[in-house]
Amino acid sequence: MSTENLRQLHFESVNDENRKEIESLSLFSEQVGFIESVSECLQEADELDIWRPVGIYDGEMLIGFAMYGYFPEPVPGQLWLDRLLIDKKYQGRGYGRQAALSLLDRLRLECQSDTVYLSVYKNNPHAIQLYQQIGFHFNGEHDTKGEHIMEYHFQNV
Numbered sequence: 001m002s003t004e005n006l007r008q009l010h011f012e013s014v015n016d017e018n019r020k021e022i023e024s025l026s027l028f029s030e031q032v033g034f035i036e037s038v039s040e041c042l043q044e045a046d047e048l049d050i051w052r053p054v055g056i057y058d059g060e061m062l063i064g065f066a067m068y069g070y071f072p073e074p075v076p077g078q079l080w081l082d083r084l085l086i087d088k089k090y091q092g093r094g095y096g097r098q099a100a101l102s103l104l105d106r107l108r109l110e111c112q113s114d115t116v117y118l119s120v121y122k123n124n125p126h127a128i129q130l131y132q133q134i135g136f137h138f139n140g141e142h143d144t145k146g147e148h149i150m151e152y153h154f155q156n157v
Helices: 019-023 029-034 038-047 095-110 125-133
Strands: 009-013 051-058 061-071 078-086 115-120 137-142 148-153
Touching: 009 095, 019 038, 019 051, 019 061, 038 051, 038 061, 051 078, 051 095, 061 095, 078 095, 095 125, 115 125, 125 148
Parallel strands: 078 115
Antiparallel strands: 009 051, 051 061, 061 078, 115 148, 137 148
């Protein structure tokens, strides 16, 4: 059994007790343009109740951040995995893949949607490869920032 399977990844909603620590998560400088800062994400979540921001934890250790929710436009009710980041200290250890798969499991149970959307810049090959490996595919559309939209369809079990 790999050590990845032994991890205790779980998600905790952002609250007053963990917000400052979650806001301190950071990326490598070359990744900064691919995603908004955690502070910007949380400010957006404070202003729009469509977002569900969560800290990603391995046991008690904060390793990342994600935010998901239902976009009101261009198509109302689309479920988006809008933000996913693993702190630079924990990248390259399989956390991104495990967190994405765990988030999909959570969304399958928590949300009423058959499809999850996300957007990615074409010059972010690591993210594209990760998302394609877990079952996302490009749908030929772009978001308002010019990012390419990918989608994942839950299989009927």
